[in-house]
Amino acid sequence: MRFRNDVFTYAVVVLLTALGLQAALKDAWPQFVPADQQTAITMVFTDAAALPKSEELTLQYVCADGLRADGRALGWAQFEKVPFAIKDDTLTATVNFRGETEHTLRLVSPHATNGMKKPVVHGTFKLYSLKPDFFALRPYKGDVHMHSKFSDGRKDETPSHMIATCRKLGHDFAIATDHRSYAGSQEAMSTFAKLPTDMRCFPGEEVHSPGNGVHILSLGASAGITEWFTEKRPEYDQAVTAEKARIDAKELPEALHHPAAASVVVWNKIRELGGIAVYCHPYWRPDHRQYIPAALSDYLLQKGQFDAFEVLNGGSNDLGILHYHELRAQGRNYPGIGVTDAHASANLGKAYTLIMSESLSFSDLAANIRKGNCIAVEVDPATKQQRAHGNLRLGRFATFLFTHYYPQQHDKLCAEEGDLLVKAVAGDTAASDALKPLQGRVPALFDKYWAK
Template sequence: MISLDNYFKIYPKVVGANTKSIITLEPKFSYWKIPEVEVKVFHSPVSYNSRQEYKRLEVKRDRNKLYIEGFFEEEQEHVIYIDIGNKNFSFSIYSVNDDLLMRIPYKGDLHIHTYYSDGLESPSYVASSCRRIGLDFVAITDHGKYFPSIEAIDTFKDLDLGFKIFPGEEVHPPNNPLHIVNFGGKFSINELFEREREKYNREVWEIEEKLKLEIPDIPERYQLASSIWSFNKIREAEGLGILCHPFWRIKEGYYISERLLHLLYEKRIFDAVEIVGGYHISELSSNNLQMVYHYEKSKGENIPVVGVTDAHGCDTGSLFGWYYTVVFSLSLELKDIIESIKLGYSVGVEAIPGRETRVYGSSRLVLFTLFLIREVFPIHDRICQEEGNFMMRHMMGKSYEDINYYKKDLDEFYSSIIRKHD
């Protein structure tokens, strides 16, 4: 069976569940003509078809295009088989409920470093590199520093990009081992530690006093109070507070105690948790522990997850791009991205070269994301790569284009690939 994507533009590939939709097939090359023969089209749903039944679909021809009409049940993948003369082709589409149909899948990295902390490259280089590998958004999150993310934003502020760079930082509360990502906050939390240390100490002490009623005199009580203060400040800054790499191992032990991790989950003081991520191959075992612990503690509750690289370099053989987040959002604006993650419309992706890609999150989003990775993102990523090259030339002062065609291409791609209700 030959994949039809090699020969045709197929749109949309995402349709409404339990409704009729029309799929258009248009040859990619002007010289390729659909033969004047009978065209037969059959359809088989993947998840809700234990008997592997094939239903005949109606097909119409208009010049050199085919229009296939079908009723696509439930949220699932559907395989479409086409007989054109003596050639057999196939392709897949996916049907989703209305809440997903109104959302766009955006790929992003919410935790990454530059040479302003312990990374290797400049903020603008990191941002351009993220776009080149197919990401739609990034937050620069250097250790203890907020300004590198603003530098990256300012570098490209005059370009009309389809790529978003958001403010960010990795937060390190005083006398607290926990690492926290401030994603998208309007001000720096680290700067508050320096500028308002007395106020910070007083307010953390007040939080700890309240915790004395339920938590004994252990170091984790202060650490929890400090963490509560930090996450509250991130929300005050209208950002997303992310619990970083819970099972990151430093030499003999984990960087935070299991008692602190238990309290963080029990109080649910964070907005999202890094379910997969890491800069070293040795962190694969940490990811495994994070996933097991998270699903044991969540017990069906919506505790949002993200995937991040925590990368400290985009080249030199690093693991850059191995992990990322897919957010199903109403738009690429920061407010919508944050709200979508909080509502549970995000998954963490592990894409290690040479291994099968794995996705972590709710089952419906995992199934849909696996389809997107196979059927949609490869085209999306090629367009992103061109815009990333465009950004790189601009960063080096060598951008000669007056118009960024790539944003238009990506907008048109998404508008064609996902069928909204009329």
């Protein structure tokens, strides 16, 4: 009789599979859990009736560091077994997730194939455990260097359009940084303040101060830097003169003292106004040469009197990446960011900055940039493969996000919202109304997938 029952069960499973009624993992949470603590996990299946009996199922667990829960090494292709309960379509289990790393849970049942035992996998769930400092933060991504009709961007694209396009690409925040124009970012902020959206934008500009060829981003400052040195030129000149007096003549050719001093003065003014001061694209090479003398760039990078510098920017990535890692090897752990420096919306999406932050307020984002809780991310335009450039700890977590969180959950919702935002900033009131029910969905992901 037992043999007949087994044959019948096997026949049912085969039939259900043939009919496309095979059970599959529909959703699971939380995906981000505290390290070295026990956490309850929920896994929900579609077509749960097609699952074998619970006594025929095994919930397997493996930690990416290759060790068992007791610290012993796991053998090749081995998993630990985790107790679980399953009712209807929902499985629950409690697991201790050791260390800060990736973990895998999968529900399997045995299946004989040609005399070999091969498990049937009914669902696989990837999750990540974080130590307390990172677990208290959330990952946000954004592009903070772009240009619009307010400077040398496309003349039919506003700052608002650029930022709305960033939302389509899965960003949580963006800053318009038009050349010599604080007003561009103000246009975007005014437009977005009237829209029901979770996308955030902040003040910004790309600064070109008198007598200084160094390009500088002002992010989040409470006033325009261009207006400051235009309206108060004597104050600027006096500050530059005082800063030049502090330069050691042995460290830098005298002809480069003025731009070096002017850069520091501008960076200081940005910070005075509550902003983040960024050294732009140190290896940008227009007209077959570095845009400022290499001696000046090297001096500025060694001194590090900025808040962050662009590790990734358009076509100047490779040397910037190499120099960034050399500086880190020297103990100069400057915050590095990734930007597109896009002059058209079609060029957005090739790089961004990932910031671990308490919230999307600018003060929190800025504080975490200064702490180094950020990483530059490069996106291959053809394959969409993403690469993180920065410290290993955040880079490991970012790599997990690229594969197991952003595409399936976050980015899809952002794209839907972004499509409507592009229309809304162009004046489509119907699109603006359609945004209302979407507001709050992206923040709610953290509520669901981050352990309580």
